[in-house]
Amino acid sequence: MRKGNKELIREINRTLVLNLIKNHAPISRIDLAGLSGLSAASITGITAKLIDCGLIFEKEEGDSRGGRKPILLALNPHGSFMVGLKLTEQYAIGALTDLQATVIANHRSRLKNRSIEAAIDTMVGVVKTLSDQGGMESEELLGVGLGLAGIVHGAQGILRHSPILGWRDVPLKNMLQDRVGAPVYVDNDVNTLTLTELWFGAGQGVDNFLTVTIGRGVGLGIVINGQLYQGAYGGAGEFGHTVIDPEGPPCACGKQGCLETYTSDPALMLMVSDAITRGEMEEGVETVADLLTRADEGDVAARKIYAKAGEMLGIGIANLITLFSPQLIIISGEGVRAGDWIFEPMRASIARHVMPGLAEDTKIRIDVWDDDAWARGAASLVLKKLFESPMHREMIEFSA
Numbered sequence: 001m002r003k004g005n006k007e008l009i010r011e012i013n014r015t016l017v018l019n020l021i022k023n024h025a026p027i028s029r030i031d032l033a034g035l036s037g038l039s040a041a042s043i044t045g046i047t048a049k050l051i052d053c054g055l056i057f058e059k060e061e062g063d064s065r066g067g068r069k070p071i072l073l074a075l076n077p078h079g080s081f082m083v084g085l086k087l088t089e090q091y092a093i094g095a096l097t098d099l100q101a102t103v104i105a106n107h108r109s110r111l112k113n114r115s116i117e118a119a120i121d122t123m124v125g126v127v128k129t130l131s132d133q134g135g136m137e138s139e140e141l142l143g144v145g146l147g148l149a150g151i152v153h154g155a156q157g158i159l160r161h162s163p164i165l166g167w168r169d170v171p172l173k174n175m176l177q178d179r180v181g182a183p184v185y186v187d188n189d190v191n192t193l194t195l196t197e198l199w200f201g202a203g204q205g206v207d208n209f210l211t212v213t214i215g216r217g218v219g220l221g222i223v224i225n226g227q228l229y230q231g232a233y234g235g236a237g238e239f240g241h242t243v244i245d246p247e248g249p250p251c252a253c254g255k256q257g258c259l260e261t262y263t264s265d266p267a268l269m270l271m272v273s274d275a276i277t278r279g280e281m282e283e284g285v286e287t288v289a290d291l292l293t294r295a296d297e298g299d300v301a302a303r304k305i306y307a308k309a310g311e312m313l314g315i316g317i318a319n320l321i322t323l324f325s326p327q328l329i330i331i332s333g334e335g336v337r338a339g340d341w342i343f344e345p346m347r348a349s350i351a352r353h354v355m356p357g358l359a360e361d362t363k364i365r366i367d368v369w370d371d372d373a374w375a376r377g378a379a380s381l382v383l384k385k386l387f388e389s390p391m392h393r394e395m396i397e398f399s400a
């Protein structure tokens with residue numbers, strides 16, 4: 001339902017002030033009035049409300065310009081908490097974070113089976129455990145962000161299709177919200193990771209960048225003019241399912257020769273079993289971690305497998321550079337642990353396939369992977385809601 005105009009304007013002013021504090025802290029009330037164009041009385045009222053909610057606090061006294069020293073305001077990192085969840089085929093992985101997306105506690109729980117109900121139960125359990133670990137009251141939980149692979153309609157909170165989980169049209173937001181008693185926001189996991197890069201990571205201050213993830217699948221987050229781009233239907237960035245060889249291996253999405261059939265953990269393991277069958281590789285490689293050990297030990301077949309994956313990834317990234325001409329491409333995800341076995345052939349392949357004149361300006365940065373990153377990314381969904389203009393939010397909800 002549309003809100004009354006007065007209430008909407010109040011909310012817009014509140015968001016404006018909150019954003020000014022986030023970007024300029026520590027900042028005085030006088031400077032907030034100057035920057036926002038709001039009256040001193042409005043600023044006093046709004047900041048009192050924000051202090052009340054625990055979102056900001058009076059941090060310190062500033063320099064006096066003659067007369068009394070002004071009190072400076074800043075975001076209160078410990079005033080509110082959020083939970084980020086990442087759902088995989090096997091686990092619900094959660095992190096409790098503060099307003100700066102700093103992880104306070106983490107917990108993971110194995111799914112009993114592949115049903116939607118089991119996943120919801122497990123996620124509710126993880127939220128409960130994290131709240132207990134953080135010792136927080138339920139009203140201090142600002143919200144829960146959930147990231148998962150697949151096509152997600154963020155505004156409606158519906159998972160449209162997840163090839164990995166084998167689910168279609170699941171109203172995850174409503175199902176989870178009913179159980180955790182706090183607002184729930186859902187998005188594609190790579191989008192949530194990209195938001196964290198934009199706000200707290202290598203994407204800070206970069207207006208046009210891409211995040212490519214490798215690991216279980218291959219994902220893409222797109223930032224254009226400082227905004228996450230999600231396409232008209234929320235499905236933008238299914239980079240792993242762009243076809244690079246129409247004659248290639250079958251893919252979980254039902255097509256053939258998608259990038260993911262060369263550059264994902266299952267694809268690597270398929271190449272391993274082929275190499276073992278052909279007698280090119282000794283048995284005993286059960287996981288990608290084993291494959292990496294073999295490559296490090298000098299196993300030629302293992303290095304060849306990574307080289308193939310890197311070459312195909314490079315073709316895909318060359319196409320991205322040709323399409324987007326981004327300032328920066330961040331490569332992230334569990335797969336970065338393979339290091340130069342995959343990234344050297346990738347760089348060579350990019351150089352070979354990108355349109356001449358385009359590659360020189362794009363910087364490529366390989367993230368150091370940490371296991372909290374997915375869940376911390378999902379928590380930033382809650383932050384996004386907190387800081388984005390209510391006008392923008394209303395328009396999205398209205399059109400959804």
Ligand SMILES: [Zn+2]
Pocket residue numbers: 240241242251252253254255256258260
């Ligand atoms: Zn596919």
